[in-house]
Amino acid sequence: MSPPALMPVEAALERLLRLAEAAPIEDSERVALEAADGRVLAEPLVAGLDLPPWPNSAMDGYALRLADWTGEPLAVSQRIFAGQAPGPLQPGTCARIFTGAPLPEGADCVEMQENAEVLADGRVRFTEALRPRRNIREQGHEVRRGETVLAVGTRLGPIELGLAASLGAAELPLRRRPRVALLSTGDELIEPGRPLGPGQIYNSNRTLLKAWLERAGCVVTDAGILPDDLELTRARLGELDAVDLILSTGGVSVGEADFLGQVLREAGELALWKLAIKPGKPLTVGHFRGVPVIGLPGNPAATLVTFALLVRPYLLRRLGVAEVEPLAFAVPAGFAWNKPGERRQYLRARLDQGRAMPHPDQSSAVLRSAAWAEGLVEVREGATLAEGDPVRFIPLSEMLG
Ligand SMILES: Nc1nc2c(c(=O)[nH]1)N[C@H]1C(S)=C(S)[C@@H](COP(=O)(O)OP(=O)(O)OC[C@H]3O[C@@H](n4cnc5c(N)ncnc54)[C@H](O)[C@@H]3O)O[C@H]1N2
Numbered sequence: 588m589s590p591p592a593l594m595p596v597e598a599a600l601e602r603l604l605r606l607a608e609a610a611p612i613e614d615s616e617r618v619a620l621e622a623a624d625g626r627v628l629a630e631p632l633v634a635g636l637d638l639p640p641w642p643n644s645a646m647d648g649y650a651l652r653l654a655d656w657t658g659e660p661l662a663v664s665q666r667i668f669a670g671q672a673p674g675p676l677q678p679g680t681c682a683r684i685f686t687g688a689p690l691p692e693g694a695d696c697v698e699m700q701e702n703a704e705v706l707a708d709g710r711v712r713f714t715e716a717l718r719p720r721r722n723i724r725e726q727g728h729e730v731r732r733g734e735t736v737l738a739v740g741t742r743l744g745p746i747e748l749g750l751a752a753s754l755g756a757a758e759l760p761l762r763r764r765p766r767v768a769l770l771s772t773g774d775e776l777i778e779p780g781r782p783l784g785p786g787q788i789y790n791s792n793r794t795l796l797k798a799w800l801e802r803a804g805c806v807v808t809d810a811g812i813l814p815d816d817l818e819l820t821r822a823r824l825g826e827l828d829a830v831d832l833i834l835s836t837g838g839v840s841v842g843e844a845d846f847l848g849q850v851l852r853e854a855g856e857l858a859l860w861k862l863a864i865k866p867g868k869p870l871t872v873g874h875f876r877g878v879p880v881i882g883l884p885g886n887p888a889a890t891l892v893t894f895a896l897l898v899r900p901y902l903l904r905r906l907g908v909a910e911v912e913p914l915a916f917a918v919p920a921g922f923a924w925n926k927p928g929e930r931r932q933y934l935r936a937r938l939d940q941g942r943a944m945p946h947p948d949q950s951s952a953v954l955r956s957a958a959w960a961e962g963l964v965e966v967r968e969g970a971t972l973a974e975g976d977p978v979r980f981i982p983l984s985e986m987l988g
């Protein structure tokens with residue numbers, strides 16, 4: 588009998604996103620703008636004013652009414668700086684005006700000072716033809732009052748926060764942060780700072796995931812290293828009832844001391860997925876007393892790839908984010924690929940003169956090549972590649988936030 592087919596990446600993502608939509612995190616809180624970076628909007632941001640709020644000058648120069656201009660020089664009747672409220676333009680004159688200053692009532696054109704000559708008597712001659720509305724930033728040009736500027740579910744970054752600030756928002760209604768409990772499994776693991784005993788390795792997944800989850804806006808509970816004991820595993824999981832997700836690493840393949848799996852089976856449900864991803868084949872998805880559980884493979888590069896491609900989008904979708912997949916683009920392969928694989932490979936790679944160059948060490952156990960990499964290059968299952976063929980490149984920077 589042939590082994591069951593591996594689950595394609597798209598199918599795994601699709602299933603996880605459906606699970607995320609079935610368990611949305613909907614609570615919201617009002618948060619000061621300065622503390623809102625990386626968070627998700629719980630309500631649309633609706634403009635309470637026009638932007639700009641009034642017509643203003645795009646240039647340092649002179650504001651005038653075109654009908655007043657016959658080709659003769661005009662006297663300057665006022666000077667208007669940004670931040671001032673000008674009076675109406677006196678007929679038959681122009682106003683000295685600076686960038687960002689409000690246009691005086693009655694003016695319908697601004698000419699930049701480079702096209703103006705100030706005569707000895709102070710009057711100004713315009714040297715080029717003038718056009719109506721030239722160099723005027725119109726009221727409401729960017730945003731009209733009442734318009735939705737950012738949709739619910741928008742992930743806020745510096746640019747969105749700047750936009751909210753330009754509309755005068757001091758606080759925003761945000762989804763609360765997801766609470767994630769992080770578990771490591773493996774008797775070989777100890778935490779950095781302690782001496783390494785025989786057979787032991789330092790726990791790197793915990794540090795990697797904690798930092799990454801926090802960047803993604805989560806509150807992380809460190810649930811430590813799961814003991815190799817059924818009773819203790821049961822007790823430890825039982826303590827994690829106030830979280831939105833239990834995320835574990837290790838112990839998901841075919842190991843014998845799979846206490847996590849056993850406890851999940853008796854007090855929840857558990858599915859063992861075999862994904863067509865390399866690195867990252869085994870993934871556990873289930874529930875423990877109603878709390879979603881995702882178990883990532885323990886190999887550090889497998890943890891990284893499955894978190895980036897599956898868990899991060901899952902968490903964002905639980906917050907109602909629509910676009911959860913990282914931006915990716917096609918680049919020419921700087922390498923050949925002769926052996927078609929049954930799993931889709933995500934190679935740790937850099938761009939060299941626009942071509943994707945994989946690191947020579949693609950071992951699932953290795954993090955160093957990921958620290959070197961700028962992104963992941965996708966080699967699809969069953970594919971061979973010649974140098975120059977297009978491959979998808981996903982920048983790590985797209986996924987690390
Ligand atoms: N007979 C089979 N063996 C394995 C299979 C398989 O299908 N049949 N799959 C391989 C693949 S692919 C992967 S990926 C791993 C997945 O292993 P587990 O998730 O069960 O993880 P462990 O066995 O606990 O650990 C794997 C590896 O990673 C190291 N590790 C684990 N946790 C951490 C951590 N927190 N920090 C640093 N390193 C960690 C661990 O020491 C092991 O070296 O299974 C393959 N085997």
Ligand code: MOO
Pocket residue numbers: 864865866867868869884886888889951952
């Ligand atoms: O999925 Mo595993 O990461 O290939 O070693």
